[in-house]
Structure formats: C-alpha cells, structure tokens
Amino acid sequence: MNPLDALRPPPGIRTDEVCSTCGSRVAGLCKPMDAASLDEISAEADRVSLPARSVVFREGDQATRVYSLMNGIAKLTRLLPDGKQQVVGFRYPGDVIGYTSRRDYPFDAELLTGATLCRLDRPKLDKLLGRYPQLEHRLLDLCVQELTATQEQLVTVGRRPAEARVAAFLLSLLEARRRRGKVERTLDMPMTRADIADFLGLTLETVSRSFTAFRKRGWLREPEHQKVELLDIPALSALSDGTDEG
C-alpha cells in the first residue's frame, strides 16, 4: 500500500545524522536542540527517501507517524466528494507534516519531488515532547506560523481575482525560498498548473492564462521545465494586493 512501509533508510546513511540534517538547519523542528538531545531524538527516528509522487499518507489514515521534511517539496490536499480537490498547503524542507490532535490525518500528503523525510512514531514523539519542553515549544511555534500562513491563503482565495491569486502564489514561492536562505535567480516550481489551480481555487486553464499574461508583460520567464524567474516583483506585488491602478 504505502510505499513508506516497504522502505528502509538507504544504506550508507548513518542514522545519527538524521536530526542534525533535518533539524538544525534554519527552519527545522530540532532547531533549538543541543547535540546530546539530538542524539536521543535520532535514536528514535528513521530516515526515508521516496520518489516524486509518493503518497506519504492519506486523509483518514490513522495518524501514527509524524514527518519532518528534510529536502524536497510536498503538497497537502483534501478531496471533496465530487472529485474536486483543494491543496491546503505546500511543505518545504524543515516543515513538519502530519502532527495532529485527531486520530486520523485530516489530509493527503504527497511528494511533488523526490524527498527525504525524518519519520517518528507518534508515541515516541509524544515522549520526546514530554522530555524536552523546548521541542514542544518549537512545535507550537511552527504550528502558529502555519496557521497564519493558512489564514493568509484564505484571504487570497476568498477575496482576490484570478491573476492576483497567481501573483500571490509566485511571491509565496519567493518567500519560502527566502526562509530557506537560498539565493539563486530562478525558483524551483515542481507543481503543475493543476496543483496551483487546486491551491488557489481556480481551474488549470485560468492559471495557464495568468502565466501567459505575465509572460507577455515581461513579469516572468520559465527558463526550463519547473523553473520560474520573476522579472518584475513590484508589478506582481501590486497586482497581488490590488494596488495596481485599482
């Protein structure tokens, strides 16, 4: 079923590197932990590598595990009875996926790229949270940030016209990269037009038309497949918040 269950950490990877890799970077869960505590966490965690399009878990599965994304990009989606889907968020390296107060996961988690994840059984994580208050504090911090980002997304979807939503999405890619401290000129954009549409509450055709319009205005380039370069960020920002001649 779940490809994760069949996988072991790739050979040649020392498990004591797990959390120093996923956590002590800029944004990870383990950011506030010292070396000794990291060792204990590492002892509890597995590392798994999965190819693009893998399903990490599905909405309704028992929420027995929590993941920290070490590299790669994931999308979280909810499926409606009529088959339409809503992307509730994208996740980047350092983000935690699957921590919930419910018995079941409230959404699907699917990889857009190949990825490596740090995997913890929920009971073990709870034990660690009890032992290390700074870990729980960090998790609370990440959760509050995620909540604010989701509220921001609600504004985008609820109150902005189509092109403004696409502009806001592009700027959010920029922001996500900034947080990870990268500096390349072009952005990775592994999501398809359909993914973006499902994130923004639009159809893929409308997203495509917006990209075409931006390209024609010289606001962006797509130098290669799944890469985008923003050429006029002020214009995109203005369009995004409706201050463009409005």
Add this chain to the structure above:
Amino acid sequence: MNPLDALRPPPGIRTDEVCSTCGSRVAGLCKPMDAASLDEISAEADRVSLPARSVVFREGDQATRVYSLMNGIAKLTRLLPDGKQQVVGFRYPGDVIGYTSRRDYPFDAELLTGATLCRLDRPKLDKLLGRYPQLEHRLLDLCVQELTATQEQLVTVGRRPAEARVAAFLLSLLEARRRRGKVERTLDMPMTRADIADFLGLTLETVSRSFTAFRKRGWLREPEHQKVELLDIPALSALSDGTDEG
C-alpha cells in the same frame, strides 16, 4: 483608543474565579490545570468585559497580550488594501485569541456580542508556559485544531459554490455549539450577512439569496433576530459537500 485599556474588571467579580470560569470548562486553555496551578494563573490574569463591536486589537498592533474568550463571540478579520475584508475565523467561549509568534497581531479581533475575556500579558503567559508544560501542550492542541478548521474553511471557500458555502457555515455553527455542550433548538447567529459573506468569500447579496432559498425550501427558520433553527440538516449537509444529486 482601545476600549480595553480604559477598563478594569467589573466590581464584585473575584479574580480568583477567572480561570476556573474561562478554563476549566469543556474547551478552555486551562482545561488540564489543577486547582493550585489555576490560582497562580489567576493571579497573573485580568478579566475584562466589553460591549458588542469592541475592537480587542487591530492587525499590526504589538502583540503584547493574549486573550481567552470566556463568553460571547468574536470575529477575526484581515483587511485588504482595496478595502475588502476577509473573516479568517469566528471565536467562541473557550477559544484563545491573539497568541502569535510574530511581534504584531496578524488580524483584527472584534466582538460580535458583549463578551468577557481573560487577559494575560504575553511575558507572563510565556513564564507560565515554561512552568506548566501541560499548559503549553494544551495550547499546541488548540492551535492544531484551529489549523485544521482553517484548512477546512479553505476547502469551503476555494471549491464550493455559493449555497454550499452558506450551508457549510450553518453546519459549522452547529458544530461550534455542540463542542460547547449546548442543546437549545435554535442557534445564536450574531453575525450579519456581511460578516458571513466576508467569511465565505461571497457578497452579502449572495448570502442573503441563499438564506432566502433555504427558507423557501423549508430547510431553516429565523424565529427571531440573530437566531436560526436548522430544520433539514441532512439536506444542508448534502448541499454542503456536493452530494445533492450534482
């Protein structure tokens, strides 16, 4: 400016009741605390009562305080440059308002009804969170729940037609009441058509037309101002998730 700053707890209210009232109910922050700890929390907290339409804080204000809603209903809103606003959520008794990892509040908080709030300075709360891990754990729990609810709202706003959104909103009122353990036949609905529209990403006219349609189909009644009675919950549910013959 802010009416809160001018207010003292009403006379005749003993402050040692603060958290036993706001917290030890079904949903409050202080739910997991024992009596001794509650006393310490109470010593740090104020209680404030405010009339309907009060602004508790505004987006951009320094986030120096955290509130727990004891009774009444609040709305949280984000304002766009073009004047449109998005309601990012409603808050009910037991909910925490204003806990953020940022320096400033990311939204306005405004009361729809008269309300009483438990007010804590942020540094004092942080001190308490450090002292009582179960308090921090509870806050994390509330935050994760709120995140899931906001994601659910994203699905509603992004992927459902107008009437389905209104139906989903009505059912969410029902759910909020259920969590508070109430059992009356009619629901309190202190929000205006405009509030509901700003929550659902619609116009107030569209919301009004949906209510009219539901009334004509016999799915609800409004026995008095700011009350609703849902007469056909299965019909509303089916419409809400699109399983109504669509």
Add this chain to the structure above:
DNA sequence: CGGCGTTTTGAGTGCTTTCAAGACCGGTGG
C-alpha cells in the same frame, strides 16, 4: 518516431457580482 501527460488557446456559458431600489426593524424623539 509515436504516445501520453501537460500546457496553451479559443469560444460560449453561467454563476456570482455589481448596481440599484425598496422593505424591514429597532431605536429615538416629537
């Protein structure tokens, strides 16, 4: 080179918005 999934582009439809006016309701003052 053929096949499949993704993206682009076009034309027409439709749902929601916009604009406008009137009804309703509670509160206030004559």
Add this chain to the structure above:
DNA sequence: CCACCGGTCTTGAAAGCACTCAAAACGCCG
C-alpha cells in the same frame, strides 16, 4: 402613539469574470 431615521436585509436586472468544453501544441520518455 406615531413618524422618522439609520442600519440591515431582500429582491431585481444587467454585466463580468472565471468556468466548461474542446482541440491543438508542446515536451518528455520509451
């Protein structure tokens, strides 16, 4: 007691933006 007033809600008609349906172009991979 009733008229007036502001805010909210309802209803109608027209316009617009995004959707739907459709087909062709593109690009990747075998």
